[in-house]
Amino acid sequence: MDREVYSLCFMCSVRCPIKVSVRNGEVKWIEGNPNVPGIEGALCPRGSAGLALLNDTERLQYPMIQTGPRGSGQWKRAGWDEALDFVAGKLKEIISRDGARSVLFGERTNLNTHISKTFMKALGSPNHFTHDALCKGSVNTAFRSLTGYDDSQVGIDYANTRHIVMYGRNIFEALEVKAINNLLKAMEKGARLTYIDPRVTVTATKANRYWMIRPGTDLALNYALMHVILKERLYDVDYVKRWVTGLSELQAFVEHYSPDWAERETGIPANEIASFAREISEAKPSVVFHYGYRGSHHTDEIYLRRSIIILNALMGSIETQGGLFFKKGPKAAGRSDIGKYANQEFPNITDPRFDGSGKDRFPVADSSHGNPQMLAEAIINEDPYPIRALIANRFEPLLSIPGTEITRRALDRLDLIVAIEVNFSEFAWYSDVVLPESIYLERSDSIQVASGLKPQLFIRKQAVPARYDTKPAWLILKELANRLGIGRYLPYETIEDIWAFQLAETGVKVEDFAAKGFVALTDKSLLWDRENGIQLKTPSGRIELVSSLLENAGIPSFPPYEPVASPEDGSFRLTVGRCAAHTHVSTQNNPYLNELVPENELWINSAAAARLGIQDRDYVEITSPQANARIRAKVTDCIHPEAVFMLHGFGKTVPLQTRSYMRGTNDALLQENLSDRVGGSPALDCTLVTIKKAAQQ
Numbered sequence: 001m002d003r004e005v006y007s008l009c010f011m012c013s014v015r016c017p018i019k020v021s022v023r024n025g026e027v028k029w030i031e032g033n034p035n036v037p038g039i040e041g042a043l044c045p046r047g048s049a050g051l052a053l054l055n056d057t058e059r060l061q062y063p064m065i066q067t068g069p070r071g072s073g074q075w076k077r078a079g080w081d082e083a084l085d086f087v088a089g090k091l092k093e094i095i096s097r098d099g100a101r102s103v104l105f106g107e108r109t110n111l112n113t114h115i116s117k118t119f120m121k122a123l124g125s126p127n128h129f130t131h132d133a134l135c136k137g138s139v140n141t142a143f144r145s146l147t148g149y150d151d152s153q154v155g156i157d158y159a160n161t162r163h164i165v166m167y168g169r170n171i172f173e174a175l176e177v178k179a180i181n182n183l184l185k186a187m188e189k190g191a192r193l194t195y196i197d198p199r200v201t202v203t204a205t206k207a208n209r210y211w212m213i214r215p216g217t218d219l220a221l222n223y224a225l226m227h228v229i230l231k232e233r234l235y236d237v238d239y240v241k242r243w244v245t246g247l248s249e250l251q252a253f254v255e256h257y258s259p260d261w262a263e264r265e266t267g268i269p270a271n272e273i274a275s276f277a278r279e280i281s282e283a284k285p286s287v288v289f290h291y292g293y294r295g296s297h298h299t300d301e302i303y304l305r306r307s308i309i310i311l312n313a314l315m316g317s318i319e320t321q322g323g324l325f326f327k328k329g330p331k332a333a334g335r336s337d338i339g340k341y342a343n344q345e346f347p348n349i350t351d352p353r354f355d356g357s358g359k360d361r362f363p364v365a366d367s368s369h370g371n372p373q374m375l376a377e378a379i380i381n382e383d384p385y386p387i388r389a390l391i392a393n394r395f396e397p398l399l400s401i402p403g404t405e406i407t408r409r410a411l412d413r414l415d416l417i418v419a420i421e422v423n424f425s426e427f428a429w430y431s432d433v434v435l436p437e438s439i440y441l442e443r444s445d446s447i448q449v450a451s452g453l454k455p456q457l458f459i460r461k462q463a464v465p466a467r468y469d470t471k472p473a474w475l476i477l478k479e480l481a482n483r484l485g486i487g488r489y490l491p492y493e494t495i496e497d498i499w500a501f502q503l504a505e506t507g508v509k510v511e512d513f514a515a516k517g518f519v520a521l522t523d524k525s526l527l528w529d530r531e532n533g534i535q536l537k538t539p540s541g542r543i544e545l546v547s548s549l550l551e552n553a554g555i556p557s558f559p560p561y562e563p564v565a566s567p568e569d570g571s572f573r574l575t576v577g578r579c580a581a582h583t584h585v586s587t588q589n590n591p592y593l594n595e596l597v598p599e600n601e602l603w604i605n606s607a608a609a610a611r612l613g614i615q616d617r618d619y620v621e622i623t624s625p626q627a628n629a630r631i632r633a634k635v636t637d638c639i640h641p642e643a644v645f646m647l648h649g650f651g652k653t654v655p656l657q658t659r660s661y662m663r664g665t666n667d668a669l670l671q672e673n674l675s676d677r678v679g680g681s682p683a684l685d686c687t688l689v690t691i692k693k694a695a696q697q
């Protein structure tokens, strides 16, 4: 009774292709799909721990309704009809009183996002939002400001790069299997890695060059690099002439930002900055300045991300082998696009979004994703209008938005909170109704279009029956839609109906996935011709250093650099990040992964710790303008003296999650909710904290 099922991992949202071995209805083994180039059987530790999630008796098992005050844990087990009737009844009441706009739906982008977006459009609410801004909103806006494409339409040709530069892109810990396999192949062929981070990460240890930069000053480094590159004409002259506008404005702007100036700001020696500029230009155009995700989030992050992309443009590495490329979809491969439920006629929505995304608060942010960091402020101030209900699917507003206690106070004002979850997250614990989703090994999902140089289609296929009384989210939304009278907008009953609708025009059949677990739409690498074929989407059809998107909104493309103040004596910049063993806030209670990394610690520089009388493993008290918390110190020379660092995702308070309960500290509790209002990301590395030795226990 052995079976092998090709599917997609979902221990994190990278969604690596997997092969699941099943015997007698039980998962026996999970490995990377050996047929997929770049994966070739590999999985990360979290992917392997999928089995522990499947077997975890502390995950959600049936629908529940809160009968006491929120967060009291007085749960009543409910049947699906009862739970969905309850949610639909409340939503109808809310909509008839305050309109559909008072209902919010937030999720981390996933394979069924097209369904939840359709659900919200059918409901008549503008307020579907994703995690995107919290993750990489300013990267998204920076790409749109320069190329017209957003970052999700851009990829990196790791396998062929000759020199890659990462600014806090800790790729060997905050990882994606395919990317690191390809990068390792390139490094074996001699590619160089330059890594910049105030902290010595695993990636730093694998780099050819590492700079322990002063936190928050990467932009100064980049302006000095541009200064050298332009002065010494180290850039790709033909490419820049053909594809870039605004070079003379850039040249005039960086004139004053010399390596000597940058040395004072960043702590990186001027001669090293100049020699690095010369070295990398020799490898052009097959070089990558990685635009990053989470490293260095400040209120002017947009200018850092733009500067990184501009360095790629100067090297001629955009749409180049071994550089960056624009992802090509089914159409570029001569196929039809997959079917989308969002392409229907919906009720006209005239209300603005709740978060001011793409408008007043974040004029150039990507309003198709929204800006979830506005959640608490919008609810508490009823600005621009009252909000009454929040449904969160595969998203954790209490831990993923800075300012946990403010978010909690805002949630208190809502009439309805619903969590579609697999774990007892902080948010699920605080909600009124919990709708448990079957985990990825127990469900099938919508088809994935993996755009890229060689576009492919992937499919998540159910490997084993659902162990508990859970359902996939696409079915939960359909059953809710039926109760709200909008079921016709989601015209399916089964996953097979969804697949048939998606594949209808593509010429691909579900059976085509059986052999390898995916369908390649072409065998050619679809790189546009660098002489004449790059299809940029800016008004000028060029990479716009002086950006129409920004300038038309009254935002300067090159505002003067603002020096980053050193924290006052005794205070530190709080920086945060991920480790290889955990996914954000999802896996801290997973039996295997909890064993690997059970709690977070506060990295603090040895000299600073000595001044404060703190020794390794001591408990310290950390105080921010938001909160106070206790955490163990990790005293080390491997972090810049101005910074402290902790892993994201700990400090859980749900008693039923016994392995992670009260282990470590929650970074969102401490962080201030400040944003880059141009780019759209929260400035997660801005908060200043003080540290003192705590009473030991």
Ligand SMILES: Nc1nc2c(c(=O)[nH]1)N[C@H]1C(S)=C(S)[C@@H](COP(=O)(O)OP(=O)(O)OC[C@H]3O[C@@H](n4cnc5c(=O)[nH]c(N)nc54)[C@H](O)[C@@H]3O)O[C@H]1N2
Binding pocket: 012, 135, 166, 167, 168, 169, 170, 171, 173, 174, 175, 176, 196, 197, 198, 199, 201, 213, 214, 215, 216, 217, 218, 292, 293, 294, 295, 296, 297, 575, 576, 577, 578, 579, 580, 581, 582, 583, 584, 645, 685
């Ligand atoms: N294991 C694992 N892998 C993941 C994820 C996961 O949860 N777990 N999540 C995925 C997702 S959604 C994302 S967005 C990516 C995140 O990928 P990364 O952005 O690479 O991940 P982080 O761990 O947040 O790393 C941020 C780094 O920035 C550094 N940093 C802080 N301040 C500065 C600064 O001023 N300058 C510089 N240069 N560096 C600074 C920090 O020390 C830290 O090492 O990882 C993806 N991969």
Ligand SMILES: Nc1nc2c(c(=O)[nH]1)N[C@H]1C(S)=C(S)[C@@H](COP(=O)(O)OP(=O)(O)OC[C@H]3O[C@@H](n4cnc5c(=O)[nH]c(N)nc54)[C@H](O)[C@@H]3O)O[C@H]1N2
Binding pocket: 010, 107, 108, 131, 134, 135, 136, 293, 294, 393, 394, 395, 396, 397, 399, 400, 401, 402, 420, 421, 422, 423, 425, 437, 438, 439, 440, 473, 576, 577, 583, 584, 585, 586, 587, 648, 667, 668, 671, 684
């Ligand atoms: N303070 C702070 N905030 C951050 C960050 C940070 O470093 N610090 N990082 C930011 C980044 S880079 C990102 S990408 C976001 C991520 O933000 P989130 O998406 O909120 O975080 P995740 O841990 O990926 O997942 C959220 C929830 O999804 C649930 N989940 C897992 N699998 C499933 C499933 O199959 N179905 C359902 N319905 N639920 C599931 C998990 O149990 C978890 O509670 O957070 C951002 N916010």
Ligand code: SF4
Binding pocket: 009, 010, 011, 012, 013, 014, 015, 016, 043, 044, 045, 046, 047, 048, 175, 176, 177
């Ligand atoms: S990176 Fe790891 S956890 Fe994420 S999808 Fe891939 S194997 Fe799964």
Ligand SMILES: [Mo]
Binding pocket: 134, 135, 136, 293
């Ligand atoms: Mo992210």
